[in-house]
Amino acid sequence: MKAPAGTWLSTxxxxxxxxxxxxxxxxxxxKDRWTSRPSESRSRNGKHEREYLxxxxxxxxxxxxxxxxxxxxxxAAPSIEQTLQLFPPAQSAAPPLTGVPEDRKGxxxxxxxxxxLLRGPVPAMDWxxxxxxxxxxxxxxxxxxxxxxxxxxxxxxxxxxxWGSRKFVGFCFAPTxxxxxxxxxxxxxxxxxxxxxxxxxxxxxxxxxxRRDLEEITLAEEAGAxxxxxxxxxxxxxxxxxxxxxxxxxxxxxxxxxxFDVLYRESYVGNKPGxxxxxxxxxxxxxxxxxxxxxxxxxxxxxxxxxxxxxQWIDEYNDTRLESLDHRTPNEVMEEQRPERSRAPVNSRLxxxxxxxxxxxxxxxxxxVELDRMRYEPVDASLFALDSRKSRQVxxxxxxxxxxxxxAADPETxxxxxxxxxxxxxxxxxxxxITRDQIKAGLRRERSLRRGYAEYLAxxxxxxxxxxxxxxxxxxxxxxxxxxxxxxRPALPAAAVPGARRIAERSEPVKLSSPFxxxxxxxxxxxxxxxx
Numbered sequence: 052m053k054a055p056a057g058t059w060l061s062t063x064x065x066x067x068x069x070x071x072x073x074x075x076x077x078x079x080x081x082k083d084r085w086t087s088r089p090s091e092s093r094s095r096n097g098k099h100e101r102e103y104l105x106x107x108x109x110x111x112x113x114x115x116x117x118x119x120x121x122x123x124x125x126x127a128a129p130s131i132e133q134t135l136q137l138f139p140p141a142q143s144a145a146p147p148l149t150g151v152p153e154d155r156k157g158x159x160x161x162x163x164x165x166x167x168l169l170r171g172p173v174p175a176m177d178w179x180x181x182x183x184x185x186x187x188x189x190x191x192x193x194x195x196x197x198x199x200x201x202x203x204x205x206x207x208x209x210x211x212x213x214w215g216s217r218k219f220v221g222f223c224f225a226p227t228x229x230x231x232x233x234x235x236x237x238x239x240x241x242x243x244x245x246x247x248x249x250x251x252x253x254x255x256x257x258x259x260x261x262r263r264d265l266e267e268i269t270l271a272e273e274a275g276a277x278x279x280x281x282x283x284x285x286x287x288x289x290x291x292x293x294x295x296x297x298x299x300x301x302x303x304x305x306x307x308x309x310x311f312d313v314l315y316r317e318s319y320v321g322n323k324p325g326x327x328x329x330x331x332x333x334x335x336x337x338x339x340x341x342x343x344x345x346x347x348x349x350x351x352x353x354x355x356x357x358x359x360x361x362x363q364w365i366d367e368y369n370d371t372r373l374e375s376l377d378h379r380t381p382n383e384v385m386e387e388q389r390p391e392r393s394r395a396p397v398n399s400r401l402x403x404x405x406x407x408x409x410x411x412x413x414x415x416x417x418x419x420v421e422l423d424r425m426r427y428e429p430v431d432a433s434l435f436a437l438d439s440r441k442s443r444q445v446x447x448x449x450x451x452x453x454x455x456x457x458x459a460a461d462p463e464t465x466x467x468x469x470x471x472x473x474x475x476x477x478x479x480x481x482x483x484x485i486t487r488d489q490i491k492a493g494l495r496r497e498r499s500l501r502r503g504y505a506e507y508l509a510x511x512x513x514x515x516x517x518x519x520x521x522x523x524x525x526x527x528x529x530x531x532x533x534x535x536x537x538x539x540r541p542a543l544p545a546a547a548v549p550g551a552r553r554i555a556e557r558s559e560p561v562k563l564s565s566p567f568x569x570x571x572x573x574x575x576x577x578x579x580x581x582x583x
Contacts, residue, residue: 058105060116061090065103068112068119077101175215175388176245180300181236181252183228184208186361187308189318189335190354195226196491203338203351205320206358209236212300213244214251215388217373218381219303219365220244223452224358230257231451234406237261238450241402244385245394249286253298262287264405311364315357317350400467403458407448411462414440418469420447420459424494426474427457433469440468447471 060068065076080087086104093099105113186206192198209232211221221240223232252258290297313319317334321327334350341349372378379387412420418429418437427447429437437445437459446462457471514520521529 059088059090059102060105060108061092061102062100065108065112068108068115173215175213175218175385176247178214178249178251179211179220179240179247180214180298181209181211181233181250181258182298182300182304183232183253183255184210184304184307186357187312187320187322188315188357189320189331189338189351190357191338191349191351192226193353193355194358195354196495198226201342201349203335204354206354207232208361209233210300210303211236211240212303213247213381213385214299216381216384217303217376218369218385222362222365224361225452228257230260231408233257233261235450235452238402238406238453241397242399244389245397249288251288251298252290254289258289262289307364307368311361314360315352318352400458403448403460403467404465406450407458408451409446409448411444412447413442413444414438414459416441419474420445420457420471422447422449422457423454423491427471428474429459430470430472433459433471436469437471 062073062076065071066073069076071079079085080101080103086107087101089099090102091099105116108116184207186208188205189203190206192200192202192204198204204226207225207228209223209225209228210219212218213220220243221236221238223236223239225232250262308322316328317330319328320331337346338349338351340346369381372380376384410422412422414420414437415426418434418441420427444462445459445468446465447457447459449457455473457473459468459471460466461468
């Protein structure tokens with residue numbers, strides 16, 4: 052039996068013939084260039100459905116269609132009576148319950164049929180979304196001492212976005228994402244914008260740890276009392292596992308990847324190994340020659356410059372007019388819905404309890420504490436409170452990616468004692484924060500300087516010993532005649548001091564000609580000699 056010429060099949064018929072989903076049919080139709088046209092029937096969304104020419108389909112589908120034509124009630128499109136009506140007539144019987152086929156009870160069917168988390172517009176400061184992303188750009192290390200110097204690596208970004216206004220409210224850059232980068236980004240975001248109503252973030256172990264802390268599972272009872280006193284109630288929702296697109300922040304990551312990462316063409320490696328451009332491979336070879344000392348330059352950008360450019364891009368994005376916001380900027384939407392003057396003030400002590408690392412240290416003289424071999428001193432307002440706790444232990448709370456400041460609290464109750472600041476600063480990264488790794492690098496440089504000074508002093512000591520030089524103290528004792536009293540007389544009689552030896556008094560007074568004697572002293576001695 053031959054199919055009539057110019058036979059057009061609906062999408063449902065093609066799905067039945069080839070046992071495919073509607074999305075897969077459209078994808079194959081575009082890839083293999085099946086002949087299609089809009090049909091007269093419309094789908095539930097009001098758009099015209101597509102129908103496909105039978106002769107343009109694969110040979111297997113055409114043969115199956117001819118076999119089905121020999122059977123009664125072949126694969127013709129279902130009639131209205133066979134489908135489930137949206138508004139059935141009043142006299143009609145209730146439609147039978149529809150079940151999910153056994154072959155569709157899997158992850159693919161759940162991904163397709165699961166409803167969205169929210170429908171409709173979301174108010175600003177209602178939901179904050181967070182996740183990590185790795186940049187598709189290779190940079191040269193100059194900031195993180197835990198990595199080899201000038202090595203090529205890809206930076207990670209921990210980003211927090213307000214769902215309602217699409218504004219990037221907090222971020223943190225690091226070679227490896229962790230709960231510390233999440234805490235640092237949350238601290239910056241909450242200090243600048245306040246506490247949101249809900250968090251919606253990834254399902255990884257680092258986010259689970261932060262969630263446990265926020266839900267008061269790993270906090271002390273006193274810290275929980277502080278949360279209850281400030282009436283902090285935040286809802287936390289973790290994304291569905293193994294579903295990257297369940298978080299709206301993924302769309303913002305895609306935007307950043309397509310508009311920012313591609314600016315670094317020579318070091319852009321693509322989002323997968325197969326998409327790495329040839330220019331990026333040449334740049335990696337040139338950088339290897341740079342590390343081997345065979346070349347004086349490298350095409351890879353510095354990580355400090357890359358972070359500065361990324362921060363600037365984020366600031367400009369917050370001032371960009373978006374079509375999804377009716378051509379308003381994220382900053383404008385945030386200011387309209389949650390003006391800065393109407394935001395509730397954030398208790399900084401609460402953020403110290405929630406998002407800071409805690410270590411116990413003993414208070415030293417002056418109320419100082421020592422951490423990572425760096426000394427923290429109290430601010431003027433906290434000097435007395437910390438100095439009175441000398442030789443006692445305190446809990447030091449610090450932001451893991453901003454170690455320039457710290458807070459001292461009671462180790463048992465986490466009650467605030469005073470604020471600390473670091474005495475000696477090391478080189479800061481572009482966003483003004485001091486990392487623990489930079490402190491370790493500073494300590495290594497300090498130890499090397501100490502070794503260099505010790506070797507230099509040892510060499511000077513050997514030269515002085517060989518030349519017979521005398522120290523300033525030896526010269527002073529020699530000029531003084533080893534006298535212990537005044538007026539060229541011993542302070543005590545020789546018999547009063549066991550083993551003492553009387554020194555014959557000189558007939559002439561000692562003439563002070565040492566360059567170490569002050570001019571005023573020498574003038575006074577000259578005047579005294581004239582009076583005699």
